[in-house]
Amino acid sequence: MSECNIQNIDGVDTGSLRPDGRSDYHILYIVKGSCFVNLHGKEYEVKEDSIILYLPYEYQEYTYKKEIKTKSYFVHFQGSICESLFKDYDERIMYIGKNAKTERLFESLVEEHQLKMMGYEEICSSLLLTIISYITREKNCISKNLNTSSNEKIAEACAEIRRNYYKVFLISDYAKMYNMSISRFSHLFKHMTGTSPNKYVNEIRIEKAKEMLINTNYPICEIAQRVGMQSQSYFSKNFKKHTMYSPIEYREMFK
Structure with missing residues (x-):
């Protein structure tokens, strides 16, 4: 995992434009507010309790608007295990519903990555795998309309x-x-x-x-x-x- 953090957006327009994407996987988790994402030339408002997923070298364009208070997490990571986990993910925007466990896992991931105490790399890898597994579970639950x-x-x-x-x-x-x-x-x-x-x-x-x-x-x-x-x-x-x-x-x- 190369980078992760929390973003609190209030009163300023911000975002990213990467025509060639990144060399790694990129997950955005919208906890509060919304993020505006451009996919295939069309803009979508991605609201809270949703995940945005970018695969390596995929076009990335998203914006947080200053008038909408937004809290989100992001993580950039690599690994062969990601290919098998994401192979069936056709969507790039996924609503996963309210899940306090997922947010707590992201909080722990950011804290471990920032403090960089002994063994943090192994802990971060474990937390990231757990996060991806929870996202998969919630996605499946939502798709089954439980x-x-x-x-x-x-x-x-x-x-x-x-x-x-x-x-x-x-x-x-x-x-x-x-x-x-x-x-x-x-x-x-x-x-x-x-x-x-x-x-x-x-x-x-x-x-x-x-x-x-x-x-x-x-x-x-x-x-x-x-x-x-x-x-x-x-x-x-x-x-x-x-x-x-x-x-x-x-x-x-x-x-």
Whole structure:
């Protein structure tokens, strides 16, 4: 893998024009907003929860518009395994639906590639293969048109959890909100996101805590409360379990 990163576009037109493409594979993952892609002389608006795939030496032309706040990830990579994985991909634009697991994998990929700690190349390769596998799975699920109504409900639940991650979380409340039993809600949630509801909200809290540790001077106890964990000791233990660093150690890394 040669390069990967996250892009937050707001207030500026940007994009790429590569008439001869690149020598490697190129994936764009639109998480929020939209990207305008030119394929065979026609412009398409690619909206959030979609993947744009370019094969080596394929014409590339895409634009992010300043009036649309957009968040996307990109990755450039090579490898013979890619040929077999992408051999049946006729489309260059694929809607894969809401999938928090995929976004978390991209986040981990970018973090590993930027920190470049010991063994990062092997970890990046593993994460990339997992990402491609998830994209393939979600593409197949969408193409089979699996229970669109239930998928939409779980997507709404994910958005609701992201808005209210700092509040007390009870699966029963969300199951009731979407007229499902707890077991049905939990099953569909894990099928769509790749994780349980409790793990999902916990991982959001950890990500929000990371942002606060890097961008604020809040004491650890306050960050714990702000992300919905009332006990500082539980927060610290939980944070280290997920990141391998204590909150203090993580903050020090970015000073």
